[in-house]
Amino acid sequence: MKRFLLHIVLFVATGIMLYLPTVWAVGKIGIQANVKYIPGNYGMMGLRLGEADEMRADNNLDLLFIGSSHCYRTFDTRAYDTAGYHSFNLGSSNQTPSQTYALLERYLQYFSPKMVVIEVHPDIMSNCGNESAVDILSNTRVDTPMRNMALRQKSLRVFNTMCCSFIDRVIHRGAIPLGDNIINVDTQSGDTTVNVDFKYINGGYVEVSPFCYKPIPLKPKTIEVRDDQMEWLEMCLWLLEYHSTPYMLVEVPSTRSRYQSYTNHADFERKMRSLVTLDSEYLNLNEDLRLISLLDDTTCFFDDDHLNQKGAEIFNKFFIQCILSD
Helix, strand or coil: CHHHHHHHHHHHHHHHHHHHHHHHHHHHHCCCCCCCCCCCCCCCHHHHHHHHHHCCCCCCCCEEEECCHHHHCCCCHHHHHHCCCCEEECCCCCCCHHHHHHHHHHHHHHHCCCEEEEECCCCHHHCCCHHHHHHHHCCCCCCHHHHHHHHHHCCHHHHHHHHHHHHHHHHCCCCCCCCCCEEEEEEEECCEEEEEEEEEECCCEEEECCCCCCCCCCCCECCCCCHHHHHHHHHHHHHHHHCCCCEEEEECCCCHHHHHHECCHHHHHHHHHCCCCCCCEEEEHHHCHHHHCCCCCCCCEEECCEECHHHHHHHHHHHHHHHHCC
C-alpha cells in the first residue's frame, strides 16, 4: 500500500513539474487555445498595476476609480488632480465585479481612499469575467487575491494563464516589462475599423487618439445580469463598508442610440439601487439631462459606449463640479 501511495505522489509531482513549464512555453510562443498570456496589452494593465504597486505606501488617496474600460477611458485622473483630488484609476478591460473584488482586496488596505467610484455597465454585468481575468493575471504577480479570483473563474484558460504568469515572474525574478506607454492598435468604432494610439497617463487613465463615432442603427438589446456578478458586486460593497470607505456606483454615459437600445434598463437600474445603502448612491448619468445636453453622439464619443477625449473632458468637468462638489 505504501509503495502504491508513493507511486501516486511521484506521479502527481512529476505531472506538476512537467505541466507548469509546458504551460509557460505554450503561453510564451502564442499557441493560445487553452492559455492566453498577454502582458502589456492595449488596456495598459501592466503599467497601471506597476504604478499602483509603487503607490502602496500612499495612504492619502482622495478618489479611487475602478471598473471596466468605461472607467479607465472616462475618468481622467489629470482632471481630478488639477481640481485638488489625489486620484488613481484601477480600471481594466471588461473588468467584472469578480476582478474588482480581487483588486480592492489587494489595494484598499494600502490606498485608504476617501471615496471609491465603481463604474457599472449593463454589458459588463452580463460578462463571465474570463477575458478580464486573463488580462489582469498576465500583468501582475500572483498573490492570494489573484489566485482566488483565478480559481473562482473555473476556466482552464484562466488557470493556465495564472500558471504562465507565475512561472514568468519566477524566471525573471519579478522584473518583467510592464508594456509601452503608447500602443498603436486597430479597433472597431461602429462598423468602421480604425487605427488609433492608446496612451497611458500616470494615474491609470488611457487617452485614445482623437476619433469621432459615426452612428449606426443598433438592434434592441435585453440586459441579462448574471447572478454571480451581482453577488460579487455586493461583496465589493461589503468590503468597502468593512473598511468604512464611502463609495458610489456610477453608470457613465453611452450614446443615446446605445442607451435607448436597452429594452429593460429600468430593471437594471432597480438592481443597482437595491445594493446601495443610505450612505451611498447609484448614479445613472445617462439620465442626467444637465450632462446629456453637453454630449453629442458623434463629436463626443469614440464608439457607441466609450467617450472620446473631448467627451471625457466634458464629463470630468461635470462630475467634479456637479457630483463631487454636492
